[in-house]
Amino acid sequence: MSLAVPTALEKEIDDRITHYPVSKRSAVLPVLHLLQHQFGHITEEAIEWTAAKLELEPIKVLEVVTFYPGFRQEAPGKYHIRVCRTLSCAMAGSYELMDSLCEKTGIDRSGVTHHHPIAVSPDGKYSIEFAECLASCGFGPVCMVNDDFHEKVSDADSLLSQYSK
Amino acid sequence: MSGISYKSGREPHPKEHRVVFRNVDREGWDTSLATYLGEGGYEQWKKALQLPRQEIIDAVKQSGLRGRGGAGFPCGVKWGFIPPTNTKPVYLICNADESEPGTFKDRYILHQDPHQLLEGMAISCFAVGANLAYIYIREEFPEAAVIVEKAIAEAHEKGLLGKNILGSGFDLDIFVHRGAGAYICGEETGLIESLEGKRPYPRIKPPYFPAAMGLYLCPTIVNNVETLCHVKHILEIGAEAWAKTGTPNNTGTRILCVSGDVQKPGYFEVEVGKVTLGEVINEMCGGLKPGRSLKAVIPGGSSAKVLRAGDVYSVGRGDDARELTLWDIPMDFDTLAACGSMAGSGGVIVIDDSRPISWVLNNINGFYAHESCGQCTPCREGTLWMKKITDRLVAGQASPSDIDTLYGVAKNIDGRTICAFGEACAWPTESFIEKFRDELTSDTRPELEGAIVNSETLTAAAGL
Numbered sequence: 287m288s289l290a291v292p293t294a295l296e297k298e299i300d301d302r303i304t305h306y307p308v309s310k311r312s313a314v315l316p317v318l319h320l321l322q323h324q325f326g327h328i329t330e331e332a333i334e335w336t337a338a339k340l341e342l343e344p345i346k347v348l349e350v351v352t353f354y355p356g357f358r359q360e361a362p363g364k365y366h367i368r369v370c371r372t373l374s375c376a377m378a379g380s381y382e383l384m385d386s387l388c389e390k391t392g393i394d395r396s397g398v399t400h401h402h403p404i405a406v407s408p409d410g411k412y413s414i415e416f417a418e419c420l421a422s423c424g425f426g427p428v429c430m431v432n433d434d435f436h437e438k439v440s441d442a443d444s445l446l447s448q449y450s451k
Numbered sequence: 452m453s454g455i456s457y458k459s460g461r462e463p464h465p466k467e468h469r470v471v472f473r474n475v476d477r478e479g480w481d482t483s484l485a486t487y488l489g490e491g492g493y494e495q496w497k498k499a500l501q502l503p504r505q506e507i508i509d510a511v512k513q514s515g516l517r518g519r520g521g522a523g524f525p526c527g528v529k530w531g532f533i534p535p536t537n538t539k540p541v542y543l544i545c546n547a548d549e550s551e552p553g554t555f556k557d558r559y560i561l562h563q564d565p566h567q568l569l570e571g572m573a574i575s576c577f578a579v580g581a582n583l584a585y586i587y588i589r590e591e592f593p594e595a596a597v598i599v600e601k602a603i604a605e606a607h608e609k610g611l612l613g614k615n616i617l618g619s620g621f622d623l624d625i626f627v628h629r630g631a632g633a634y635i636c637g638e639e640t641g642l643i644e645s646l647e648g649k650r651p652y653p654r655i656k657p658p659y660f661p662a663a664m665g666l667y668l669c670p671t672i673v674n675n676v677e678t679l680c681h682v683k684h685i686l687e688i689g690a691e692a693w694a695k696t697g698t699p700n701n702t703g704t705r706i707l708c709v710s711g712d713v714q715k716p717g718y719f720e721v722e723v724g725k726v727t728l729g730e731v732i733n734e735m736c737g738g739l740k741p742g743r744s745l746k747a748v749i750p751g752g753s754s755a756k757v758l759r760a761g762d763v764y765s766v767g768r769g770d771d772a773r774e775l776t777l778w779d780i781p782m783d784f785d786t787l788a789a790c791g792s793m794a795g796s797g798g799v800i801v802i803d804d805s806r807p808i809s810w811v812l813n814n815i816n817g818f819y820a821h822e823s824c825g826q827c828t829p830c831r832e833g834t835l836w837m838k839k840i841t842d843r844l845v846a847g848q849a850s851p852s853d854i855d856t857l858y859g860v861a862k863n864i865d866g867r868t869i870c871a872f873g874e875a876c877a878w879p880t881e882s883f884i885e886k887f888r889d890e891l892t893s894d895t896r897p898e899l900e901g902a903i904v905n906s907e908t909l910t911a912a913a914g915l
């Protein structure tokens with residue numbers, strides 16, 4: 287099965303590739319970012335599509351996908367939450383925030399491992415994972431919801447209420 | 452800074468000296484090219500295009516500018532490492548990976564003053580002879596990537612980037628490259644591998660010093676965001692005047708990012724070496740929290756060795772020999788190194804007496820265990836071991852000899868790896884044990900010596 291990439295997206299991808307005049311392979315990360323943005327996660331078809339596009343063996347794309355925490359091979363929820371767990375945020379209460387977010391969204395993190403870091407709520411609306419330092423350590427606890435950034439998140443309810451639809 | 456006002460509640464502290472952060476949180480400031488041009492923006496770029504390249508490199512050398520990304524290496528000296536006989540293309544990469552725990556400065560330049568960075572980069576590219584440059588922005592800064600790309604497009608439109616810039620015959624393209632959530636992409640050779648579309652496995656040095664053999668095996672200059680911004684100011688005010696700020700061998704200003712147990716954490720641009728750690732904590736950050744006392748400070752990002760409150764540090768030699776308490780340490784590269792730590796990335800993490808040291812170290816070890824790239828056995832295995840041992844410590848399942856084992860693991864990583872991540876991950880453990888052995892030992896249980904620990908209780912206790 288091949289990936290159905292909309293024409294506009296393919297044009298955007300082709301345009302990105304021109305940013306790497308020396309080596310097309312350099313475009314692996316940007317292509318994967320655009321595909322993940324479109325499809326939510328990176329499927330096997332997306333890996334094959336990227337490989338064909340950049341004239342690489344699929345393993346060259348797969349090894350990139352499996353290395354970087356920023357690429358997901360599992361579908362996230364509609365709203366994907368990343369909570370910073372590193373020192374300054376932990377001091378500001380990020381572990382408590384994680385517990386409270388899980389409780390409020392019904393997410394069970396007991397099956398989470400290094401290779402499967404994401405847990406999804408039963409209704410598929412939210413998913414969550416811990417992230418390492420998000421570079422706003424003075425204003426923790428810090429988290430991201432999809433591409434939105436949030437600082438000093440002390441209360442799970444008011445965060446989730448912004449993503450209730 | 453006459454005539455400039457800042458957003459209410461975000462005014463710089465009186466002890467700050469804002470150069471690179473001049474426009475951060477500024478009233479009426481935005482990221483448009485028009486706003487930047489209205490303040491003399493790109494004038495230094497125009498000037499640079501008329502100068503001999505060597506003159507710019509010499510100015511950067513004379514200024515004494517040291518890298519703000521972590522190692523504090525002199526910027527002009529690094530630029531000089533491009534082989535004089537080189538015939539290959541030269542590349543420049545701006546390191547905007549900002550991932551060292553405790554560091555949050557580059558994000559404000561990307562978000563609030565992208566043209567300042569582009570101008571600094573353009574001048575630097577011209578000086579080192581690069582016609583293609585990338586800004587490597589960490590994946591977790593999606594908004595920054597959009598803002599910087601918009602700034603690049605505007606600069607192109609005005610002919611400040613692109614082909615034959617302002618009729619000079621010099622071509623320059625700058626592109627944004629986004630990372631994908633891996634700390635090791637901040638290490639410059641890992642970054643280069645990542646930019647080549649591969650796993651970011653750091654390269655072994657020698658031979659892969661980027662200035663000689665970097666991106667696509669061509670000479671490549673990698674500099675931090677803050678470093679590149681300074682280049683513009685060095686040109687603007689002159690190397691000599693620029694070097695008058697700061698202290699000898701520690702010239703200029705730098706941004707300190709303070710987090711942890713202080714009343715008002717934040718970012719502060721100060722003259723290097725002109726403020727002490729005590730002034731930073733007590734004056735700039737409003738002091739410790741009520742009723743708390745200071746336990747420790749990590750002065751330069753989580754990889755920097757910890758400083759213990761109450762210790763006395765002997766610094767300087769001969770006539771200059773002095774004894775300093777933690778409060779008196781001037782925040783500069785050389786003094787922090789003399790105190791056995793480093794200025795690193797400028798990320799100051801303050802730890803008060805409410806924090807168990809085992810918990811702090813365990814959190815840090817979790818970071819390195821997650822971020823090791825896995826190429827070198829001591830680092831790949833050792834980071835996990837260090838995390839597992841401190842997991843046990845936090846869970847009250849460690850025996851006294853575990854502290855020695857932990858120390859031994861760290862010592863066996865340090866100096867035995869491909870990249871400096873090895874030191875970065877070992878130094879916290881080494882220094883925490885050297886300074887807080889008693890407290891760590893008090894968290895162990897002698898009766899567990901030789902016992903087999905149930906890993907399920909452990910995982911539960913560590914909150915995993």
Ligand SMILES: Cc1cc2nc3c(=O)[nH]c(=O)nc-3n(C[C@H](O)[C@H](O)[C@H](O)COP(=O)(O)O)c2cc1C
Pocket residue numbers: 517518519520521522523524526546547548549550551634635636637638639640673674675676678679870871872875
């Ligand atoms: C593990 C590791 C992580 C690093 N992360 C960063 C980073 O996030 N940002 C950065 O500018 N430099 C980082 N560095 C330092 C870079 O390798 C490089 O020295 C720096 O970008 C050079 O720029 P400068 O000379 O302007 O400081 C890191 C180094 C190591 C060993």
Ligand code: SF4
Pocket residue numbers: 635652653822823824825826827828830831868869870871872873
């Ligand atoms: S020291 Fe660690 S991070 Fe650096 S190359 Fe070796 S395994 Fe990778």
Ligand code: FES
Pocket residue numbers: 370371372373374375376418419420421422423424426428552553554
């Ligand atoms: S520790 Fe959370 S943003 Fe740095």
